Amino acid sequence: MSETKRGRTVAKAAAVVVLVVVVFLMPNILSGNKYWLTILTLLAINVLLVSSLRSVILINEISLGHVGFALIGAYAQALLMMKGGLTFWPSLILSGLLAAAVASLLGHPFLKVRGIYFSILTLLTAETFRLVVYYWTGLTGGSLGLVGVPSPEPVTLFGRTVEFNTVNTYYYLAVGVVVIALLILYHFERAYINFQWRAIRDDSMLAGALGINVVGFKMVNFTISAFMAGISGGLFAAFQHNLSPDTTSRFGVTMSIYLLVYMVVGGQTRFIGPLIGTAVLTLVAEATRSIAEYQPMVTGSIAILVMIFLPMGLAGIPAQIQTWLRKRRLRSAEAPVGGGTER
């Protein structure tokens, strides 16, 4: 038993090393193909957003409003850099903190209600933020969008100046920030606070009776997750250089839906789920680019099929195969000759 366990740990470590090397060498592998590097950078930003959405699942709530926090982060980043005169890094942190502050203000009334009500309220929140940005033309440019968000300023590293105004270099910056953010989220999932979150997830009434401050711990979770969503928005703003609050833009209801689908297709019970779901569905979207108008149909069908046939998502396939094999082995042991096919 311990032999297989050690083998699995080694395999996991090897997979992580291979992943890191591949991610690091990706611009070289793609030989600077701008199109694919743009997609990969957006993929990394989306993975962070979906992971932040997934961290709310830890307290058994489904948020449809993380697009709203990403919007706050993106516009805060853009306005702080363009009108506030701040540099990239302070405004990235500030935009995350602003999203977190808004979330903690909303958290108190929102987290008192549970279940589907919370989803409804977060959906309303995201749409409200979008409409405010859409109509507040003086500050945000309204439906024309906010154009000309500057790139991060160059950094001098080991005597070499690194500029972040190309896709090639911004890829490293975005992936670096996303990896750090994911490590923080992973830490929270393994830290002591996760016991309280799990207690709340499994039975919030019992958790409250045991002396756990249910609303308080839920608010901590919601605030952290909004912070990460804000950071992803800030990364997006400095990458795309222009922002738009249209219905069909990145900050509309449709994007909330996509994020949820990414999460569930990957498998919301695993930490790796958002990465797998976002990567697979981004690749599917690229593969169906020639039939772009049918592409939401493909994504929607995948979401429904995964929900019906793979409740644990793509990340849960190995576990499902294992249980299936075990069942088969048991059955074949019970019925040795000729009885293997019947159920």
Add this chain to the structure above:
Amino acid sequence: MKSFDVWMQAIVNGIALGWLYVLMAMGLTLMLSIMGILQLAHGEIYMMGAFLVYYLTRREIGIYPAIVVSMAAMAVLGVILERVLFRPRPGRDVALTSIVISTGLTLILSSAAVVGFGLYTKSLPPLISGSFDLFGAGVPKDRILAIGFSVVALILLYTFLKRTRLGLAMVASAQNREGSFLKGINPNHMSMAAMAIGCALAALAGALAGSILQLHPYMGSLPMINGLVTIVLGGLGSIPGAVIGGMILGLLNGILPVMFGAAAASVAPLVIVILVLLFRPKGILGHE
């Protein structure tokens, strides 16, 4: 200072919008309380209903028969959706499953609408043309007629739920699924009825909205969100609560843009919902 005419129109528009939200909220609340699902594709049913009316009227069918046909067609679609997609599966989290399946459905239906109906806005023929004089201000007749249809539909629904056997069975199933099952009420049949009625009401709302406003493949998301907010405001499962919630939202959406401009008005629903939740977490007329 805006003229009296503008205010009157804002109020009438607000009330008409509010009744559309009430119609959406009734369907959503039926599905939420009987099936326990959040049907996020309800806005797309509304859009499909409106477009069906549009294509029927293009084929020289009068608008009233077209609305009836569209309501019936959406009811059938609702039954099919319930049977194929929303029937509960053992061992699954109903909330997450329903949200994901309905969002997938949203993607499918809205992109089908983009492909099939095109991105250009269309409009239905008006229910009735002209306007009449109310306290010296011109009020368009079609708004009043839309309000009238919504009120009639709601009264019919109310009598159905309170006076007929099927309606009472649906209420019982919403109150206690297991208990009513023991009394011989099949929850799956109740879910089918809830989906059928909800989708028919959405088609009606879409057709009325299509004659007042415009048709667009993405027209459904805002009424759907406002319908959900109406439920939160009024309290789940309360018809008078939904009417109050819908009126509050509709009047806010009608009057505030005239008063303070669109940016301030778009925050109002969120503020109202937060205020209501702080003092009455179950909604204005809600109860356990």
